[in-house]
Amino acid sequence: MTVALGIGILVTGGVYLLLQRGLVRVIFGFVLLGHAANLLLLSSGGTWLREAAIVGTADPERMADPLPQAFVLTAIVITFGVTVYLLALAGSEHGSDDDTERSR
Amino acid sequence: MTGALLPLTVAVPLLAAAVLAMVRGTRFPRRAMLVAVLIALLAGNASLAGVVRDGRVLAHDVGSWPGGIAISFAVDLFSALMLTATALVTLVCVAFAAATDVGRNRFFGPLVLVLYGGVCGALLTADLFNLFVFVEVMLAPSYVLISVFGRSSRIAAGRLYAVVNLLGSTVLLIGIAAVYGLAGTVNLGDLAGSGRESPAMAVAAGVVLIAFLVKAAAFPVYGWLPNTYPNTSPAVAALFSGLHTKVAVYAVYRIYAVVYDGDPRYLVVLVTIATITMAVGVLGAVGESTTGTILIFNMVSGIGYVLLGVALFGPMGITAGMFYLVHHMVVMASLLLSTGAVLVTYGSQYLEELGGVARREPLLAAAFLGAAFSLAGVPPFSGFVAKFAVIRAAVAEGQYVAAATALVVGFVALVSVLKIWHWVFWGRMPKEGAQRHRSMSLAEMPRVRPVLIVPALLLTLISLGMGPGAEPVLAMTEQAAQGLVDTATYVEEVAGQ
Numbered sequence: 001m002t003v004a005l006g007i008g009i010l011v012t013g014g015v016y017l018l019l020q021r022g023l024v025r026v027i028f029g030f031v032l033l034g035h036a037a038n039l040l041l042l043s044s045g046g047t048w049l050r051e052a053a054i055v056g057t058a059d060p061e062r063m064a065d066p067l068p069q070a071f072v073l074t075a076i077v078i079t080f081g082v083t084v085y086l087l088a089l090a091g092s093e094h095g096s097d098d099d100t101e102r103s104r
Numbered sequence: 105m106t107g108a109l110l111p112l113t114v115a116v117p118l119l120a121a122a123v124l125a126m127v128r129g130t131r132f133p134r135r136a137m138l139v140a141v142l143i144a145l146l147a148g149n150a151s152l153a154g155v156v157r158d159g160r161v162l163a164h165d166v167g168s169w170p171g172g173i174a175i176s177f178a179v180d181l182f183s184a185l186m187l188t189a190t191a192l193v194t195l196v197c198v199a200f201a202a203a204t205d206v207g208r209n210r211f212f213g214p215l216v217l218v219l220y221g222g223v224c225g226a227l228l229t230a231d232l233f234n235l236f237v238f239v240e241v242m243l244a245p246s247y248v249l250i251s252v253f254g255r256s257s258r259i260a261a262g263r264l265y266a267v268v269n270l271l272g273s274t275v276l277l278i279g280i281a282a283v284y285g286l287a288g289t290v291n292l293g294d295l296a297g298s299g300r301e302s303p304a305m306a307v308a309a310g311v312v313l314i315a316f317l318v319k320a321a322a323f324p325v326y327g328w329l330p331n332t333y334p335n336t337s338p339a340v341a342a343l344f345s346g347l348h349t350k351v352a353v354y355a356v357y358r359i360y361a362v363v364y365d366g367d368p369r370y371l372v373v374l375v376t377i378a379t380i381t382m383a384v385g386v387l388g389a390v391g392e393s394t395t396g397t398i399l400i401f402n403m404v405s406g407i408g409y410v411l412l413g414v415a416l417f418g419p420m421g422i423t424a425g426m427f428y429l430v431h432h433m434v435v436m437a438s439l440l441l442s443t444g445a446v447l448v449t450y451g452s453q454y455l456e457e458l459g460g461v462a463r464r465e466p467l468l469a470a471a472f473l474g475a476a477f478s479l480a481g482v483p484p485f486s487g488f489v490a491k492f493a494v495i496r497a498a499v500a501e502g503q504y505v506a507a508a509t510a511l512v513v514g515f516v517a518l519v520s521v522l523k524i525w526h527w528v529f530w531g532r533m534p535k536e537g538a539q540r541h542r543s544m545s546l547a548e549m550p551r552v553r554p555v556l557i558v559p560a561l562l563l564t565l566i567s568l569g570m571g572p573g574a575e576p577v578l579a580m581t582e583q584a585a586q587g588l589v590d591t592a593t594y595v596e597e598v599a600g601q
Contacts, residue, residue: 018271023263030270037277044285067173068284071233075277078240082270085247089263 003043010036023090027083034079038072045069107164110177113152113187114225114238117145121217125210135202138213142198145220146191153184159583163230163597176291178230178598181584182426186227186354189430192566193346193437194220196559200441201339203555204448206253215245219347226351230598232280232290232312235355236273239319242351243269246344254336261335268328272318279311292362293599296591299364306370309363313356320352322411323381326404330388333403334396334453338444341396345403345436350429353407357414357425361588362595366417374415379506382408386513389520394453395443395528398520399436402479405513406432409494412510416501422585424493427578431478431490431570438475438563439521442468445556446528450549455527462529464549468557469529474564476525478571480518486570489578 010032017029045065051058053066120141127134156162156179165174179187198216201207222242229235247269251262284290286308287298299306321329329349333341364370385405392398410432413425445468446461447453462469478485481492491514498507533549570577587594 023267026267030267030274033271033274037274037281040278041281041284044281068281071280071284074233074237078237078273079270081244082240082247082266082273085244086263086266086270089251089259089266092259 003039003047007036007039007043010039023086027086027090030079030086031083034075034083038075038079041068041072041075107162107177107179110162110164110179110228111166113145113148113228114177114221116148117141117217117221117224121214121221124217125214131208134210134213135207138198138217139195139202141217142191142195142220146188146195149184149187149191152179153181153188153580156181156184157580157583159587159593161587161593161597175234176230176293176598177228178594179228180587180594181580182357182587183227183354185426185430185580185584186350187224189433190220190223190227190347190350193433193563194343196563197339197343197346197437197441200342200444200556200559201337203553204337204339206337206339209252211248212253215249216343218245219249219343223347223351227354230292230594232283232292232295236276236280239276239351239355240273242348243273246348249340250332250336250344253340257335261332264328265332268325268332269319272315275318276312276315279308279313279315282308282311291598292358293595293597295363296595296599297363297365300367306364306367309359310370313359316352316355316359317377320349320356320407320411321404322377322407323384326381326385326407329404330392330397330400333400334394338396338440338447341400342437342440342444345400345440346433349403349407350433353410353429356411357422357588360414360417361422362591365591366589368417371415371417374411375503375506378408378411378415379509380408381405381411382509382513386516386520390516390523392520393455395447395455395458395524396440396453398524399439399443402439402517402520403432403436405517406436406479408513409491409510412494412498412506415506416497416503417589418497418501419582419585419589420493420497420500422588423578423582424490424497426581426584427493427574428490430577430581431486431567434563434570435475435478435487435567438471438560438567439479441563442472442475442557442560443524443528445552445560448556449552455524457534458528459531460529460533461552465552465557467561468552471557471560471564472529473525474568475560476518476521478564478567479521481514482518484568484571486567486574489571489574493578 014029014033014036017025045068049062049064051062053063124137161178161180163178165176206212219242222238225238226235226242229238247266250265251258280290286305287295299309318325333344382405385401385408389398389401410425410429413421452458478487481487495507495510
């Protein structure tokens with residue numbers, strides 16, 4: 001339930017920020033939305049499985065599913081990289097934040 | 105050839121990119137190496153297509169990890185055809201780029217190779233999460249390519265492009281999470297048919313499909329495409345048009361065939377999306393005033409035709425859709441490269457600033473006109489065969505609205521490309537256009553260099569060849585379609601033990 005609420009709040013905030021005009025806000029929106037997606041991915045492995053996924057340390061029935069954790073790790077790295085790149089674009093000198101006009 | 109060699113298709117371009125990034129010195133060795141690597145990859149992919157020609161599926165779990173954990177690669181005739189077409193388009197676009205200022209950038213070669221490696225990975229992987237990873241591998245260099253090369257508005261284009269694709273990727277990730285939560289696996293072989301059996305699974309996989317439809321620029325989220333591609337350099341735009349949206353369309357084909365097992369209940373949604381995409385794309389094209397935007401809107405329209413192929417799920421529809429996909433990759437690249445040669449030489453893509461190119465450059469004009477007729481579906485070019493096949497399949501399936509739309513859209517597409525022909529190639533160069541180019545008289549205007557004409561001409565000739573010689577290509581797409589209609593072989597090879 002906590003996870004579901006957390007994801008809901010993150011998505012709400014993320015979508016709100018995505019619909020803003022400035023690129024920096026949009027990027028923050030993506031940060032929130034990315035966290036929501038990662039939490040969702042993590043919870044898809046089953047939140048009731050709490051033991052460490054190391055052979056011999058716990059009952060295999062209670063071990064956490066390591067695959068979604070590996071997924072999330074990969075996804076975090078990718079989202080982080082793209083976010084940094086977007087921030088660089090937002091900070092570049094050419095053009096203002098408001099780029100609706102198609103210029104020559 | 106065994107499946108164990110499949111990862112090479114991805115590893116070779118990525119390693120070559122790393123080596124190429126380190127090569128210093130003059131331009132020649134870097135270009136020669138880039139072209140040599142791409143030729144080798146084209147040969148490899150073509151031989152791969154030869155191996156799986158009879159409908160075999162080669163699969164390999166990287167590192168021989170047990171099924172479900174390993175990164176699994178699989179190739180059937182559909183992915184092999186796509187790989188070959190991808191390598192061909194990449195090679196031609198790189199040859200064009202090498203002749204323009206884009207190719208002078210040291211990082212162009214490595215970026216293109218990483219992009220190409222990502223595309224190959226996405227076409228080969230049989231696992232939803234790895235599909236996401238390879239799509240990101242493909243997108244990362246694209247963000248750079250689109251905002252480093254091109255006109256002054258390229259940064260704005262790069263922002264829009266990155267934002268749309270990041271949103272698409274996030275939705276894709278959410279969809280994958282839902283699929284994993286429901287099924288406990290993301291291996292396509294293990295997911296086979298699950299969308300047909302359980303409605304919850306159909307919704308989860310539907311989220312994945314929505315993400316790919318956004319990336320394919322299908323209605324209603326297509327507006328980002330005409331606002332991004334025309335602002336980058338012509339070589340990059342042609343490269344992207346051949347690779348990016350096509351990978352997304354490929355994913356839609358694959359997922360609908362394997363996960364939904366071609367479930368007829370949801371096809372009406374796809375037919376609607378495809379039909380509207382065809383219509384809005386071409387209507388957008390008629391109203392535009394630059395060569396780039398006219399062509400890119402036509403590309404959106406073409407995506408509609410290709411999607412109609414999978415929306416008519418059946419041997420005829422998928423055969424037609426695949427043929428259209430290959431035809432579309434070749435023809436769009438040709439059109440963007442021939443108008444790109446005009447843009448590179450005369451410095452404008454605005455219709456009113458150009459004119460009289462046909463008189464000065466008859467070969468380039470021939471390349472453009474051929475590809476334009478092919479796009480519109482005029483015989484004897486490949487476009488006629490492709491459109492005819494799609495319309496025939498639509499009529500056979502009783503989708504008369506889609507068939508009529510496909511027919512009418514062909515005529516409107518002809519109008520839109522003839523607009524380019526009329527303004528850019530026919531008539532005379534207007535004075536302002538010549539002045540814009542700093543040389544005051546027309547006689548002093550530079551000629552289009554032959555190296556810029558050859559790539560477009562080559563692609564147009566391929567399209568011409570695929571018209572009268574459509575039979576072998578159609579036979580191959582028919583065999584490939586068989587593999588999607590009946591996915592048993594693919595599933596058997598891919599599924600984890």
